[in-house]
Amino acid sequence: MSILTYEFMQHALLAGFICAIICPAAGLFITLRRLSLLADALSHICLAGVAAGLLAGFSPLFTAGAFAVGGALGLEMLREKYRHHAELAIAIMLSAGMAVGAILLSWGQGLNANVMSYLFGSIITISMSDLKLMLLFSLPVLMLIYFFWDQLFFITFDEENARLTGLPVRTLNIAFTSLTALTVAAAIRLVGILLVSSLMVLPVASAMQLAGSFRQAMFQSVLFAQISVLAGLLFSFHFNLAPGGTIILCAISMLLGTLYIKHNRSKSKSNITTKQA
Template sequence: MFIFSFDFMQRAFIAGLITAVLAATLGVFIVLRRLSLVGDSLSHASLAGVAGGMLLGFYPFYGALLAAAGAALLIEFIRRAFPRYAEVALAVVMSSAMALAVVMISLKKAFNADLFSYLFGSLVAVSPADVAVITGAGIFILISIAFLYRELFAITFDEEAARLAGIPVAAVNIYFTLLTALTVALAVRVVGTLLVSALMVIPPAVSLQIARSFKAAFGIAIGVALLAVITGLYASFVFDLAPGGTIVLIASTILVAVMVAKGAINRWK
């Protein structure tokens, strides 16, 4: 295809495909644990990190990574303080991070194209260094998930039973939240900080509509995420659209189509 004759499109597709696999894989656990807003909270934190990087003059990606990791630890700390109200942690981190981002952006007194690319994603913003970091970190995240699969499975469906079975629930939760933070930071270049959480929630939501097993949910979620990213990147190149918004709209369309089709099938039964 002619679009792959451009180096920036090759980098965008590599980064996008890796991001899709990571977001969908972690998203299944997040959705089943009813923590769908965790991606939103961490993405808002990463925006604060991006703003901090621009304000202080260092690479914004590192700011996003540090801010998301710090927010992940803060979420777990607040969740322990409010064990029956986990959503409190997400609301506190999300609102505080957004407020911090707004303040730092106002201090910089600039809303430039680079910041816009971090907000909504950009095809040309993905550099060779970004691809190398996303690839290396992506492999690390997938290996971690494979290694902790049984523990995460047990915690997802019954945290108390997992604790009684000897699983270090607190440590696994912290590690998983840090992996989620890393995934969010990696995805901001392609999807943007304001939309990355949707890529972690919508494909798993589609899979839970039609999957008949836990493992099948992963396959379907990854397939939906890959389809949304591939078609979204292509459409954003052809029609000069923001890639993040295009990807999320396609994923949302798939979810609506699946829900409508499932409802129609159920009515005919």
């Protein structure tokens, strides 16, 4: 029987398609800026948002997005204070997110069961309203990358010179970090709070092994993410596995594959050079 006959799998595949575009698209920029842990910090802030939503009776995905954007703004303020120690700002916000989340969860009685699906992802609980929110969160991210591609590229590789040329670096940083927060919030329903940063980083790490340019890295990152999500959802459906963990294991397998290919390429080039010499 086709998995598409199940409504929850239709929702899961659509959610996976959306997340496999926006996660590596944002992840490529933060990885090259050596801010890979940014997604981890924002995901922990999302935990506080999910807990607040469950306590208040609002959509946890919506409150997670709101908390994540607020945390992103706070993080950018701290990065300005600790300009040469960006990892310190990330560590502070990660700790704050975990602390607030733990306190809010301790107030709620019986919330732990509901929180589990947000921590590790759950394909059977993705609703049409979740899909609409994911799409709502995704569009601004893609629009920012599309319309400010050159500026973001410049800032990614040379932020100081970008400032000197008059680019509104601070504004673009705030906008990008806030939209990265929305990316994290959009993906937590699929892969979970604890694993969302992996979906943003692992496909990028795979693409960096094979790509010859920035644009190729972007295309390949999205391609690797799509394959990982599709394979992960299929395996999780047929073998009754946790979807988030299965998707990430597929992404890790692809990374190992690209490392092997890169190693063989380097070995072949070395052998050719040796023979020519």
